[in-house]
Amino acid sequence: MSILVDTNTRLCTSGITGREGTFHTLRNRDYGTQVVGGVTPGKGGQDVDGVPVFNTFHEAVDKQGANTAMIFVPPRFAADSILEAEDAGIELIIAITEGIPAHDELRVYNIIKKNGRSRLIGPNCPGILSPGKASVGIIPASFFREGNVGVVSRSGTLTYQMGNELALSGFGNSSIVGIGGDPVPGTDFIDVLGLFQDDPETELIVMCGEIGGDAEERAADFIESSVTKPVVGYIAGFTAPPGKTMGHAGAIVSGSKGTAAAKAEALEARGVRVGRTPTEVAEIAMATLGSPA
Amino acid sequence: MDLLEYQGKQLFARHGVPVPSGKPARTVEDAVAAAEEIGYPCVVKAQVQIGGRGKAGGIKVAQNREEAEQYAGAILGMDIRGLTVYEVWIEAASEIASEYYASVVFDRSAKAPLVMLSTKGGMDIEAVADEDPDAIARLHVDPLLGFQDFHGRRLAFEAGVDDDVVRPVGAMLARLYAAFVAEEATLVEVNPMIVTPQREVKALDAKVTLDDNALFRHPDNAELRDESAEDPQERMAKERGLTYVKLDGNIGILANGAGLSMSTLDVVAEAGGAPANFLDAGGGSKAEAITSAVEVILSDPKVRAVLFNIFGGITRCDEVAKGLIEAFAQVKPTVPFVVRLDGTNGEEGRAMLAQANLPNVYTESTMDGAAAKVVELAAQETQA
Numbered sequence: 001m002s003i004l005v006d007t008n009t010r011l012c013t014s015g016i017t018g019r020e021g022t023f024h025t026l027r028n029r030d031y032g033t034q035v036v037g038g039v040t041p042g043k044g045g046q047d048v049d050g051v052p053v054f055n056t057f058h059e060a061v062d063k064q065g066a067n068t069a070m071i072f073v074p075p076r077f078a079a080d081s082i083l084e085a086e087d088a089g090i091e092l093i094i095a096i097t098e099g100i101p102a103h104d105e106l107r108v109y110n111i112i113k114k115n116g117r118s119r120l121i122g123p124n125c126p127g128i129l130s131p132g133k134a135s136v137g138i139i140p141a142s143f144f145r146e147g148n149v150g151v152v153s154r155s156g157t158l159t160y161q162m163g164n165e166l167a168l169s170g171f172g173n174s175s176i177v178g179i180g181g182d183p184v185p186g187t188d189f190i191d192v193l194g195l196f197q198d199d200p201e202t203e204l205i206v207m208c209g210e211i212g213g214d215a216e217e218r219a220a221d222f223i224e225s226s227v228t229k230p231v232v233g234y235i236a237g238f239t240a241p242p243g244k245t246m247g248h249a250g251a252i253v254s255g256s257k258g259t260a261a262a263k264a265e266a267l268e269a270r271g272v273r274v275g276r277t278p279t280e281v282a283e284i285a286m287a288t289l290g291s292p293a
Numbered sequence: 294m295d296l297l298e299y300q301g302k303q304l305f306a307r308h309g310v311p312v313p314s315g316k317p318a319r320t321v322e323d324a325v326a327a328a329e330e331i332g333y334p335c336v337v338k339a340q341v342q343i344g345g346r347g348k349a350g351g352i353k354v355a356q357n358r359e360e361a362e363q364y365a366g367a368i369l370g371m372d373i374r375g376l377t378v379y380e381v382w383i384e385a386a387s388e389i390a391s392e393y394y395a396s397v398v399f400d401r402s403a404k405a406p407l408v409m410l411s412t413k414g415g416m417d418i419e420a421v422a423d424e425d426p427d428a429i430a431r432l433h434v435d436p437l438l439g440f441q442d443f444h445g446r447r448l449a450f451e452a453g454v455d456d457d458v459v460r461p462v463g464a465m466l467a468r469l470y471a472a473f474v475a476e477e478a479t480l481v482e483v484n485p486m487i488v489t490p491q492r493e494v495k496a497l498d499a500k501v502t503l504d505d506n507a508l509f510r511h512p513d514n515a516e517l518r519d520e521s522a523e524d525p526q527e528r529m530a531k532e533r534g535l536t537y538v539k540l541d542g543n544i545g546i547l548a549n550g551a552g553l554s555m556s557t558l559d560v561v562a563e564a565g566g567a568p569a570n571f572l573d574a575g576g577g578s579k580a581e582a583i584t585s586a587v588e589v590i591l592s593d594p595k596v597r598a599v600l601f602n603i604f605g606g607i608t609r610c611d612e613v614a615k616g617l618i619e620a621f622a623q624v625k626p627t628v629p630f631v632v633r634l635d636g637t638n639g640e641e642g643r644a645m646l647a648q649a650n651l652p653n654v655y656t657e658s659t660m661d662g663a664a665a666k667v668v669e670l671a672a673q674e675t676q677a
C-alpha cells in the first residue's frame with residue numbers, strides 16, 4: 001500500500017502546455033503514473049505527446065475520469081485553477097505553484113474545507129511519490145525505491161536529501177508527501193500522519209518540519225494521542241534569524257514564535273526522537289527499525 | 294513587505310480609518326514647512342521600521358517653529374537600533390483620553406484572520422498577552438463571511454471599551470478588516486488606537502505588513518518599498534532574482550531549495566562554523582544563476598570560505614559545476630570553496646570539476662563531511 005497516489009491515480013495537469021507543465025507531466029507518465037489529460041483553456045482538442053488537452057477540468061473528468069489534479073499554472077491563475085478542479089469533483093489536487101498570494105490560499109483552503117469533497121496538497125510543494133506505483137509532481141523518483149518508511153515534509157530538496165540518506169542506509173519508502181512551504185498548506189502534517197498511521201505498509205514515519213507557524217507543535221500533540229508507529233523528526237532552521245523569510249513564504253520566525261528549538265522540544269517532549277542532521281535521522285530510523293530488509 | 298508608519302496611515306485613510314493629518318519630510322526645511330502648515334503643537338516622528346522609537350528619542354512634540362526645526366534636525370540622520378532615519382512624519386498632536394490596541398492578524402494556524410482588541414493600548418502587546426491574556430479580546434473571522442457588525446460589537450463589549458465608543462470602535466475594526474482584505478495585508482496593527490476627549494476614535498500609529506506575493510495586484514503598494522533600508526547584499530541578490538538572507542558569520546553558503554539551504558546552515562553551525570548567509574539558488578538553477586550567486590556571496594567582505602551544498606532534483610549538478618567554473622573565470626575568488634554535488638547528474642558535475650582543477654576547491658561526497666571541511670578551512674583562513 002501507499003497513500004494518496006497509486007496505480008488508481010488518473011492524473012490531469014492544469015498548465016500542461018507550459019514548459020514546466022509539459023516536462024513534469026511527461027516525467028510522471030514515464031514513471032508509470034496514469035496521465036489521462038491536461039487542461040489549458042483555449043487549447044482543448046490538442047494533445048501533448050499523446051496526452052489529450054481539455055478546456056476545462058469538468059471535461060477531463062467527464063471524458064477521462066480524472067481523479068487527481070496537478071496545478072502548474074502561474075501564481076495569479078492558481079487559486080482559480082484549484083477551485084475549478086474542486087468544482088469538477090476532483091478528489092486530490094496537488095498544487096506545485098510557488099508564490100500564490102496568501103489571501104488566495106486562505107479563501108481556497110476555507111472553500112475546500114467547507115465543501116468537504118477534495119483534498120488539497122500544497123501549494124508550493126514538490127508533490128507526492130509512491131515508489132513503484134505513481135509519481136505526481138517534481139520529486140526525482142529515481143532516488144527512491146519501495147519500502148516501509150513514510151516521509152512527510154514542508155520542503156522539496158530537503159526531502160530528497162533525507163530520502164537519499166535513508167536509501168543509503170537501505171530503506172525504501174511507502175510514500176513521500178511534500179505538503180509545501182507556504183503559510184496555508186491545504187493539508188497539514190496531522191492529516192498525513194493519520195494516513196500513514198492507517199497505511200499497513202508504513203512502519204516508520206519521518207517528519208521534516210521547518211521554522212514558522214505551529215504545525216509541528218500541533219503534530220506533536222497528534223502523535224502523542226493518535227500515532228502508534230515510530231516517528232522520527234527533523235526541523236530545519238535552527239540558525240534562522242527572527243523576522244526573515246527563509247526562502248519559503250511560511251518559513252519565518254515571528255518574534256519568539258515558530259523557532260526550530262521550540263518545535264524540536266515539543267516533539268521530544270512527546271517522545272518523538274529528533275535528528276539534528278539528515279544523517280542522524282537515518283541513523284535513528286535504522287536504530288528504531290533495525291537493519292532494513 | 295513592512296510599511297513605514299506614515300505609509301500605513303495613508304493606506305488607512307484610503308479605507309476610511311480616521312488618522313491625524315500629517316506630512317512626510319526628508320529634509321529639515323520640508324519638515325518645518327510641514328509643521329507650519331499643520332500648526333502647533335505637532336509631533337515629529339522618525340520613520341523607521343523598528344519599535345522603541347520614542348525611547349530612542351525619535352518622537353518629539355514641537356510647540357513652535359524653533360522646536361520643529363530643532364527636533365527634525367536631531368531626528369533626521371539619527372541611528373535607531375541600527376537603522377538610519379531618512380524620513381520624518383509631521384503630524385498634528387492629538388489629545389488622548391484613552392489608549393486602546395487593535396489588530397488584524399493573518400492567523401496561519403487557524404487559517405482565518407484574527408481580530409484583536411484591548412483597552413491596554415500604548416504598550417508592548419506581547420507583554421500584555423503574557424502577563425494578562427484576558428485583557429485582549431480575540432475573534433477569528435470566517436474569511437468567506439467577512440467582518441460583520443456583530444463581530445465589532447462582541448469584541449468591543451468583551452474588551453470593555455467605554456460604553457459611548459462601542460459603536461465607533463466597532464466601525465474602526467470593520468474598516469481595519471476591510472483594509473486588511475483589500476490591500477492583502479498579513480498584519481494590520483494600531484497601537485495605540487486613541488479616544489480623544491471629544492470622544493473621537495483615531496489610529497495614532499500604524500503597522501502594516503503586506504503580502505509580497507500579492508503585490509502584482511497592488512502596483513501602488515509595490516512602489517512603497519524602501520530600498521535604502523535594505524542590506525546592500527540582499528538588494529543585489531534580489532535584483533538578480535536570488536533568495537538571500539544576510540547573517541553575521543564568515544562561511545558563505547549556497548544550496549538549492551529553501552529547506553536544504555536552512556538545513557545546510559544548521560549542519561555548518563553544528564560543525565562549529567558560523568554561516569555568513571542563506572542563499573537558495575532555487576530549483577532548476579542554470580549556470581548563470583550560479584555565477585551570479587557566487588558574486589553575491591563574495592560581495593560580503595566577511596566571507597572566508599564558501600560551501601556549495603547541492604542535492605539535484607530538477608537542478609542538474611552539471612549545470613551547477615558549469616556555473617562554478619564560469620564564476621571562477623569571471624570573479625577569481627581568493628577564498629577556498631568546498632563543493633558537495635549529489636543527485637541528478639552528480640557524477641557528470643563532479644567529473645567536470647575534477648577536470649577543471651580549480652584552485653582552492655575541495656569536493657566532498659556528504660553534507661556532514663562538506664560542513665566539517667568548510668569549517669576547518671574558514672578557521673585556517675581567519676588565522677592566516
